[in-house]
Amino acid sequence: MAFWRRSFPVDLAEEGRFSRREFARFLALVSAGFTAGLGWLWWRKKPLDGPAPATGSGPVPLGLAADLKPGQSRLFTFRGPQDRCILLRTPLGELRAYRQACTHLGCAVRFRNDELVCPCHEGVFEIEHGFPIQGPPTRPLSRVALEVRADGTLWAVGDLPAPAGPSPRASLACPLQARREEVA
Amino acid sequence: MNRPSNARRALFSDAALVLALLILGIQVYLFETVLQAVLEGQRGLLPGAFIASLALTLVALAVAFKAPHLDDGPRH
Numbered sequence: 001m002a003f004w005r006r007s008f009p010v011d012l013a014e015e016g017r018f019s020r021r022e023f024a025r026f027l028a029l030v031s032a033g034f035t036a037g038l039g040w041l042w043w044r045k046k047p048l049d050g051p052a053p054a055t056g057s058g059p060v061p062l063g064l065a066a067d068l069k070p071g072q073s074r075l076f077t078f079r080g081p082q083d084r085c086i087l088l089r090t091p092l093g094e095l096r097a098y099r100q101a102c103t104h105l106g107c108a109v110r111f112r113n114d115e116l117v118c119p120c121h122e123g124v125f126e127i128e129h130g131f132p133i134q135g136p137p138t139r140p141l142s143r144v145a146l147e148v149r150a151d152g153t154l155w156a157v158g159d160l161p162a163p164a165g166p167s168p169r170a171s172l173a174c175p176l177q178a179r180r181e182e183v184a
Numbered sequence: 185m186n187r188p189s190n191a192r193r194a195l196f197s198d199a200a201l202v203l204a205l206l207i208l209g210i211q212v213y214l215f216e217t218v219l220q221a222v223l224e225g226q227r228g229l230l231p232g233a234f235i236a237s238l239a240l241t242l243v244a245l246a247v248a249f250k251a252p253h254l255d256d257g258p259r260h
């Protein structure tokens with residue numbers, strides 16, 4: 001008797017009827033499942049890709065300015081596929097756009113209660129100019145220039161301000177994260 | 185015509201089963217690697233990976249349905 005049978009003396013009623021061929025068929029079926037998964041990823045390629053991210057240096061359309069109501073925000077990509085920015089309308093009706101990366105350690109800020117809040121270390125930025133008002137960040141968010149055209153469309157224009165590198169404080173607090181940002 | 189001995193049949197059976205398991209292992213590795221690449225935006229790998237995966241699945245199916253003596257496992 002095999003060692004494992006002596007160690008685990010469990011008898012199942014159906015055990016004897018499960019042949020090697022059935023097991024091999026099961027393995028083949030699972031294998032076919034992986035193939036189907038890859039095929040699906042391939043087939044979904046185009047719909048998933050969507051429109052190419054705006055990576056050029058020209059103006060980037062952000063839709064109709066009137067679509068964004070006070071207190072609402074929307075994310076967009078500007079210049080590079082990794083450069084996420086946040087567009088928002090302040091309660092006073094002004095449009096503002098900032099790079100989404102927090103100037104502390106680079107987490108993504110969110111628009112909440114008329115402030116831009118970083119969930120990582122509870123940093124808070126005001127929305128008029130992106131200045132830090134609470135928490136560890138010491139430098140303002142990078143601001144993206146906006147332009148509303150005669151037809152009511154909104155465009156992000158100009159350059160994306162250089163990513164604010166890790167502050168000296170941040171480097172001391174977390175050298176590993178600071179280095180990761182440098183590499184990125 | 186010669187009929188394979190019991191020992192030989194069991195060997196065929198073991199080899200077929202090991203092959204099926206090996207194929208599944210490769211499929212798991214392939215899928216995980218390709219998914220990682222796709223999430224990083226390298227979609228160019230997909231056609232090749234799909235064809236390789238399809239070939240492996242065909243082999244696994246052939247083993248499972250056509251391999252001789254697959255039921256002749258070790259008796260206890």
Ligand code: FES
Pocket residue numbers: 102103104105106107118119120121122123135136137
């Ligand atoms: S990363 Fe934003 S507060 Fe630390």
